[in-house]
Amino acid sequence: MKSLPTFCLAVLTMASFQASAELNAAKIIGTILNAIPQQQPAPARPAPATPPAATGGAVPSAPPAATANSKVDWTPLFKSWERGCGGNPTLDAFTMGLEDGKIVLPSPYRESVGKLTKTKKSREVTIRLPMSGTYYGLPVKGFERYYVEETGMNGYELVLAVPKGAAQKALARVAYRPDPEADFKAMVSSSGQDAALSCDTSM
Numbered sequence: 001m002k003s004l005p006t007f008c009l010a011v012l013t014m015a016s017f018q019a020s021a022e023l024n025a026a027k028i029i030g031t032i033l034n035a036i037p038q039q040q041p042a043p044a045r046p047a048p049a050t051p052p053a054a055t056g057g058a059v060p061s062a063p064p065a066a067t068a069n070s071k072v073d074w075t076p077l078f079k080s081w082e083r084g085c086g087g088n089p090t091l092d093a094f095t096m097g098l099e100d101g102k103i104v105l106p107s108p109y110r111e112s113v114g115k116l117t118k119t120k121k122s123r124e125v126t127i128r129l130p131m132s133g134t135y136y137g138l139p140v141k142g143f144e145r146y147y148v149e150e151t152g153m154n155g156y157e158l159v160l161a162v163p164k165g166a167a168q169k170a171l172a173r174v175a176y177r178p179d180p181e182a183d184f185k186a187m188v189s190s191s192g193q194d195a196a197l198s199c200d201t202s203m
Helices: 004-035 089-099 164-170
Strands: 117-121 124-130 138-148 154-160 187-191 194-200
Touching: 089 124, 089 138, 138 164, 138 194, 154 187, 164 187, 164 194
Parallel strands: none
Antiparallel strands: 117 124, 124 138, 138 154, 154 194, 187 194
C-alpha cells in the first residue's frame, strides 16, 4: 500500500496532466475554428428612392400641345366676300348652322374652331366662335354673327388678331367689290382692339 504523500502526489500529477490535455484540446479547437472562413453578412439593399410628391397632390401635366390646324387658311372659304359679301355653299351652311348652335364645317376648318357661345341682350343676339388660322396671312381670332330680332339688322365679322391699321394695310391689295343689287360690301372695321372683316347685310 502506497503511503499517503505518495498517493497525493500521484493524484496531483494526474490532475495536472488532465488540465494540460484539456487546455491543449481547447487551443486546437480554437485554431480549427479560426481557420474556417466566416460567412460575411450580405450588405443591406438600399431602399428605393421615393419620388417627390407633386404640389397640391396632383401630378403636373405637360404643357398643352399646339393646335394641329392652327395654320389653316380661311381665305378660300371667305373668298366670296370679295363680291358683295356673297356666299357659297360651304359658307352658307356654316352661317346658317350657327343660328341652331351647330358648327357645320368640313375638315380642316372644323378642327380649327373652339366652343360656340350665344348671348342675348334684349333683342340683340350675338353668336361667337373662336378660330385659329390665317386670312391672307393675318391671324384669325374668331367669327361673329349678330342680329336684332324683329328688325332687319344683321351682319357677320371675321375677327383678326391685329389692329385695324395693320389689317387695312395688309388687305389693301384685295379688291372688295360691292353687291350690284343690294350694295353690300366687305370692309375692314374694328372689333374691340382687334380688326375685323365685316359684312353688314342689314336691310
